[in-house]
Amino acid sequence: MSRIYERVAYIGLGLIASSMIHAGRRAGLQGEITGTARSAETRAIAREDGLCDIVAETAVEAVKDADLVVLCVPVGAMGRVAEEIGPHLKPGCTVTDVGSVKRAVIDAVAPHMPEGVHFIPAHPLAGTEHSGPRSGFAELFQNRYTLIVPDGDVDPAALSRLEQFWVGLGANVEVMDPEHHDLVLMVTSHAPHLIAYTMVGVADDLRRVTDSEVIKYSAAGFRDFTRIAASDPTMWRDVFLNNKDATMEILGRFIEELMSLQRAIRKGDGDLLFDYFTRTRAIRRGIIEAGQDTDAPDFGRGKGAKE
Amino acid sequence: MSRIYERVAYIGLGLIASSMIHAGRRAGLQGEITGTARSAETRAIAREDGLCDIVAETAVEAVKDADLVVLCVPVGAMGRVAEEIGPHLKPGCTVTDVGSVKRAVIDAVAPHMPEGVHFIPAHPLAGTEHSGPRSGFAELFQNRYTLIVPDGDVDPAALSRLEQFWVGLGANVEVMDPEHHDLVLMVTSHAPHLIAYTMVGVADDLRRVTDSEVIKYSAAGFRDFTRIAASDPTMWRDVFLNNKDATMEILGRFIEELMSLQRAIRKGDGDLLFDYFTRTRAIRRGIIEAGQDTDAPDFGRGKGAKE
Structure with missing residues (x-):
C-alpha cells in the first residue's frame, strides 16, 4: 500500500484515532502524523509513546499544512473544533470525522468549512469498551464497515482518496446518505x-x-x-x-x-409468542451467514472472532 | 466424590439432562442412569451414544425404582409428566426439576406427588443456545449457581442430599423461595x-x-x-x-x-442521561468483581471464561 496523504492531523487521540494511527503506520498510508488532544495528560502520553510524529498543543497548530484532518472528538464537541480550525485549514485539504451520528455533525461542522476544503464525514463501525490514547490497535477496523457519509455532492477525487485510506486501514467501505x-x-x-x-x-x-x-x-x-x-x-x-x-x-x-x-x-396467547420468537431467528442466521459473527459474541467490540 | 443416588431417572434428554449425566458420571455421583424422552429420535440417539444405562420408552418405566427423578422437560409439560409418573414413584424418593420458573412448576407438579415422596424443585443457572441429547457437556454447571427452591418445609435429609448432588455436579448451591x-x-x-x-x-x-x-x-x-x-x-x-x-x-x-x-x-436533558449512564457502570464493576464475568462475553452460555 502506498502513501495516500502526506500529512494527517488527528484532533482527539482516543481509541479510534490511535487505532487509525497504528493501522495507517503499518500500511504506510500517511507521511507525517500530527495530533492533539484537549487534555494535557493525553498529549503527554502521546508524546511519551511516540504515537504521533508531532504532538501539537492546539488543534490550530495540528491542522497546519495537513492534507487530511480527522476529527475524533465526541459528537457534541465537533462544532467547536470546526469553528476553531476552519480559518487555518490548508486549501484543498480533506476534513473528515468519525462520529456515531452524521446529520448533527454535518450541521455543526459544515458551516465552518472554508471554500475549497472537502468535508467528507465518515463513521467506522468498530470499537471496544476501552478508551484513551493507549487503547488503540492496528486491527480494530479489519473486516468492519466504515461508512462514508457525504452530504450531497463532493469532489470525486477527494472522496476516492478517503475511501482508499479507509480500505488501507482494513475496512470495508460503503457510501450512505446522512439521514x-x-x-x-x-x-x-x-x-x-x-x-x-x-x-x-x-x-x-x-x-x-x-x-x-x-x-x-x-x-x-x-x-x-x-x-x-x-x-x-x-x-x-x-x-x-x-x-x-x-x-x-x-x-x-x-x-x-x-x-x-x-x-x-x-x-396467554402462546401462539403469538411462539411465532414471534421463531421469526427473530432468521435475522440471526442471516448475520452468521453474512460472516459478521461467529460463535463467540463480542458485543460490537470489534476485535473479531475469538476462536 | 462418592455415590449419592443409586438410581437416577431423567425425564427429557436435552442440554441440561445430558450435561447432568456427563458431570454426574465423571464424579461417580449416580449408580444406574435411566432416561427417556418424548421423541423416538432422541431416545434412539441416547441409545446409540450410551448416554443412559437404560433408555426407557415411557416416563413411567423410567422412574421405576429411581431414588432421584429429574424432570427436564419444558415448563409447560411438567404437570402432564408429573401426573403420569405420580402413581409409579418409589416411596421415599426425591423428585426435582430444572425449570426456569418455579411457582408455576410447583403448582403444576406438587398436586401429583404422593405422600412420602420429596418434591424439591431446582433451577441450574446455566445453558447454551444449543439443545438436544448431544449438546450436553460435563463442565456446564462449573462455577454457576443452582438454586434449590422448595415450597415451604421439606425433609432436611432429602434436601441435603440434593444439594450434595448439585455440588458434585460442579455448581454453587443456594436455597431460595419460589416467589x-x-x-x-x-x-x-x-x-x-x-x-x-x-x-x-x-x-x-x-x-x-x-x-x-x-x-x-x-x-x-x-x-x-x-x-x-x-x-x-x-x-x-x-x-x-x-x-x-x-x-x-x-x-x-x-x-x-x-x-x-x-x-x-x-x-435535551444531557445531565440526566449522563448521570443515568454513569450509574449503570457500577453494576458492571460488581459483576466483574464477583467473578461472574471476564472480558469475554458469553451471554449466559455458561461455558465460563474463553480466555
Whole structure:
C-alpha cells in the first residue's frame, strides 16, 4: 500500500484515532502524523509513546499544512473544533470525522468549512469498551464497515482518496446518505445501547432484588447488557441528543412492540409468542451467514472472532 | 466424590439432562442412569451414544425404582409428566426439576406427588443456545449457581442430599423461595430475553432499514441481541406464560423507565442521561468483581471464561 496523504492531523487521540494511527503506520498510508488532544495528560502520553510524529498543543497548530484532518472528538464537541480550525485549514485539504451520528455533525461542522476544503464525514463501525490514547490497535477496523457519509455532492477525487485510506486501514467501505445512516445506526447500535442502559437501570432500582443477587445470578442473559451499559457516558449522551428524531421513532416503535408482547403474555396467547420468537431467528442466521459473527459474541467490540 | 443416588431417572434428554449425566458420571455421583424422552429420535440417539444405562420408552418405566427423578422437560409439560409418573414413584424418593420458573412448576407438579415422596424443585443457572441429547457437556454447571427452591418445609435429609448432588455436579448451591426466585430470574434472565426478542422484531419490521443492512452493520451492539433472540421459542414461550405476574411487573417498570429516558432525550436533558449512564457502570464493576464475568462475553452460555 502506498502513501495516500502526506500529512494527517488527528484532533482527539482516543481509541479510534490511535487505532487509525497504528493501522495507517503499518500500511504506510500517511507521511507525517500530527495530533492533539484537549487534555494535557493525553498529549503527554502521546508524546511519551511516540504515537504521533508531532504532538501539537492546539488543534490550530495540528491542522497546519495537513492534507487530511480527522476529527475524533465526541459528537457534541465537533462544532467547536470546526469553528476553531476552519480559518487555518490548508486549501484543498480533506476534513473528515468519525462520529456515531452524521446529520448533527454535518450541521455543526459544515458551516465552518472554508471554500475549497472537502468535508467528507465518515463513521467506522468498530470499537471496544476501552478508551484513551493507549487503547488503540492496528486491527480494530479489519473486516468492519466504515461508512462514508457525504452530504450531497463532493469532489470525486477527494472522496476516492478517503475511501482508499479507509480500505488501507482494513475496512470495508460503503457510501450512505446522512439521514439513512442515522436511522440504520439507531437500529443496529444506538437503540440497543439505550435499552441495555434501561434494563440495567431497572435492575438497579428494583429494591426487592438486591444488587448482590443481580450480580450473583447474572449469568443467564443480563451480564452482557451490563457490558454495554458500561460504555462511555459522554459519548452516548451526545449520540442520543444529536440523533433525536431517529431515537424518538425507534423508541416509539420499540415500546409499541413491547406492549403488544406484554398483552400477548397477559392474555396467554402462546401462539403469538411462539411465532414471534421463531421469526427473530432468521435475522440471526442471516448475520452468521453474512460472516459478521461467529460463535463467540463480542458485543460490537470489534476485535473479531475469538476462536 | 462418592455415590449419592443409586438410581437416577431423567425425564427429557436435552442440554441440561445430558450435561447432568456427563458431570454426574465423571464424579461417580449416580449408580444406574435411566432416561427417556418424548421423541423416538432422541431416545434412539441416547441409545446409540450410551448416554443412559437404560433408555426407557415411557416416563413411567423410567422412574421405576429411581431414588432421584429429574424432570427436564419444558415448563409447560411438567404437570402432564408429573401426573403420569405420580402413581409409579418409589416411596421415599426425591423428585426435582430444572425449570426456569418455579411457582408455576410447583403448582403444576406438587398436586401429583404422593405422600412420602420429596418434591424439591431446582433451577441450574446455566445453558447454551444449543439443545438436544448431544449438546450436553460435563463442565456446564462449573462455577454457576443452582438454586434449590422448595415450597415451604421439606425433609432436611432429602434436601441435603440434593444439594450434595448439585455440588458434585460442579455448581454453587443456594436455597431460595419460589416467589423470590421468579422475580430475581425475571430481572437477570427473562426480561433481557424478551427485550432482545422485541428489539430484533422491531429491526425486522422497519422496512426502511433493509434486513441486509441490519445484518451487515450489526457489529455495533445489535449482534448479541440477535444471539439471545435465537433461543428456543418453545422454552421461552412457556417461561413467559408461566411467570406472568413478574413479567408484567418488570415490563411495566421497564417501559416507564424507557419513557423517562425518552423524555430526557426529547427535552435535551444531557445531565440526566449522563448521570443515568454513569450509574449503570457500577453494576458492571460488581459483576466483574464477583467473578461472574471476564472480558469475554458469553451471554449466559455458561461455558465460563474463553480466555
